[in-house]
Amino acid sequence: MHTNYYFLRQLAPALTAQLRGYRVASCFSQEKDELVIGLTDGAREFWLKAQLGATFPALALPETFQRARANSVDLFPELLGELVETVAAWPQDRVLQVNFRSGARLVFKLYGPRPNAIFRSSPDAPAQLFQQRLLADADLRPGPAPGAPAAAPGAPAPSTALGPPADGSPTSSSKSDPSDKSVVQTKAKLPPALADLPARYLRAHGYDAAPPDAQMRLVNQVLAQLETPAHYYLIRLDGRTRLSLLPLGEILDTLPGADPVGALRRFVPMALSRRALEAETKQVRQALTRRADEATTGAAHARQRLHALAHEAGYRHAADLIMAHLHEIPAGAAEVELLDYYTNQPRLVKLKTGEKPQRTAENLYRKAKNQQIEERQLSQRIERRETEALGALERLEELDTQPALAELRAFRAWRKQHGLEPAAAAGKGPTELPFKVFEDRGFTILVGRNAANNDLLTQKYTHKDDYWLHAKDVSGSHVVVRHRAGQPVPAPVLEHAAQLAAWYSRRQNDSLCPVTVTPKKFVRKPKGARPGQVIVEREQVLLVVPANPFEGQERE
Incomplete structure (x- = not known):
């Protein structure tokens, strides 16, 4: 929830209290999808690092930052020297806006798949985009800064495509944003800004089975917790490290609700450091699950074939009947009915018209030998595939039960020990x-x-x-x-x-x-x-x- 409205509405006043009067001293980028802004009041410095990649959009607030001497480019030159007035979160949206005393505004759009930073030196100035490919963001304008003159009576409330209308109603983006797929769909309509964690929290507390009035009480209780959080929780849920305003999943750390800046400083470095572990763990888990499924399916198919071979009359049986009744088989016959000594029932045996019965029996004996080889190979295949499936399931159990594998170095050593590295898996492909x-x-x-x-x-x-x-x-x-x-x-x-x-x-x-x-x-x-x-x-x-x-x- 580090980009959710309910966290941003806590973060905005905290940043306003800390940054009012600070001057922008530097604005640059030295990593892909990263915007770094340095601010100072003459005695102290404050750093804001915006991670604007699609995989993990976030605002990091490092206490110190050292700019690289090379591969660094200055951005938004008109932003330098601007004095911060306020920081505001747009209602029901994932947008944080920094307002400067000159009227300039810097908007951080923290939408999951398409984050961006949009700067305007004045309300009517052309937009300057950090992510140049998101051209539609050039038409986005922030709402009026706090304290701006009220609109004339009868005039329509100002609104923007990105920001909220002045009346606080949700924007079109927050109504229809396709990334908000996890909102609870029930009789009681929930605010889109709740997103997935509050929705899961509600489900865990019986929301789906509750009557409508109880559902509304639950929603109001959760909204009260979100609007005035007592704590921030660093949690692990579905293999991901997340920031939550509600106790959910495996709680890694609990931080005071009065310090959203401290919570963000604690969360972002932890999440970034654990992203590699979480991504690699997910990859290995998927590979092991797929390997276990394929091995189990292969063993089942081989077992079916072996069962069919064991319960059908074999080639040797037919060859024995031909040789036993050789004197009864007419020349050039395409098929003949012979008495089966094993069942004491007549059995129809097919022959080749241009081939002697002796040669047919010889070919059947040869096929019988090959059938024995096939049965032996099927048994070996069943044993091999069952061993593979068992090994994959054992690795999955280790992944879930060994605490040491929660560290990246130990996990990579374990992965290498069991031949689960991506390069090793890719190298095995051509041999098959x-x-x-x-x-x-x-x-x-x-x-x-x-x-x-x-x-x-x-x-x-x-x-x-x-x-x-x-x-x-x-x-x-x-x-x-x-x-x-x-x-x-x-x-x-x-x-x-x-x-x-x-x-x-x-x-x-x-x-x-x-x-x-x-x-x-x-x-x-x-x-x-x-x-x-x-x-x-x-x-x-x-x-x-x-x-x-x-x-x-x-x-x-």
Whole structure:
């Protein structure tokens, strides 16, 4: 609430009492979105530092300030030498106005997404903007200074687009400002200036369930507390450090209500110092939550697939039936009904018309072996993903329960220890390749999964010096052997890659398969070609036996 009307209305008279008669000695900026104003009465100095960035608009009141010798620029030269008369807060708005004896005015517009400082050397002078991109602020004029002559009878009350009308009614900006999204929406209309903290305080004290008359009493009680606060509270709420006029959330410090300047001096440095911790903690929390959700979902999908494999009649079962009833199967049959010895019920088995039943059974036995490998891999995946989910949940629990992590240095050490740094997380991304990945003698072999994936592999993930392989004259996967600087690819590695290219092609069941081998620079994709289709300009051919990459793992 450090930019809320109810705090600014306490801050304004305190600043008036302290700054009346002070002269502006300097006005400059040495950081982005920062305006520094130095004032003095000849014996004492007072510093006002306006943070006018969209992420954290605030008025800081440092007791001392040292101007940098370089990278500092003077601003608002006509402001120098002006004497402060009063400081005023506009009713029901987030605007603080400094009035000078000459009639000059400096307005601090503390709207969350678009704060600004607007200076006019006189009421009719052109506006000078700190944030030049907010051109609409040039048309904003502050209301009359306290003590200005009253308007003539019958004349309309002066009003501005930014400031309030003289009658104190809310401005159009305070009525429709989209940043005030957290006002309680109930039968009893609340002032927009209440914003989110008083609204949450009301909810915590039963506002929503109370009858209308009780709601009004609660609102009036809260308004009385806001208009004459007994204390200012530095609180932690939803992972953010905030200034509140009401006791809410985790109270970090309690300050006297008679000293809004002291409260602001205590709050702004604390909030700025904790912003990095709060932002990084939020980032890590989101990453851990996402990791836990993804791991849990992955484990659930793998468990569903494993359950389906365990409860369906397997390839081995069908192959056993074919071999047991081989003498009963007519030649060229597309399907045959056989007695299942396990259930004593007839079962329909599909066959290939141009293939012998023995060859069909052989292929089914091979698929059964691959199915066993898939089941083992699914079990490993379930275990791995559940471990990942448990680890992420444990880190989240540590984040909530370890007091040491409330300090930035300890938090960053903990984050580094568990590999949660943004750079480390970004570095892990490229290793999760969307292809089949194999290793041989330190060389990485990548295999495409389908036509579109082949295009992605060949066009986006392959260097011109990588070796590119493909089964000759048939459809199949693109295979790439990644080169290593200064190391030629050994012949056994190329042969292994060629066997993979043969296996992941239509020649998978052939006794021998010719495979095209060429550097990637001789492979191009013609305009208008279908997914996965390329032209090879220069090639060598290896003749290899298609090899199941998982059979070696099974034997081990």
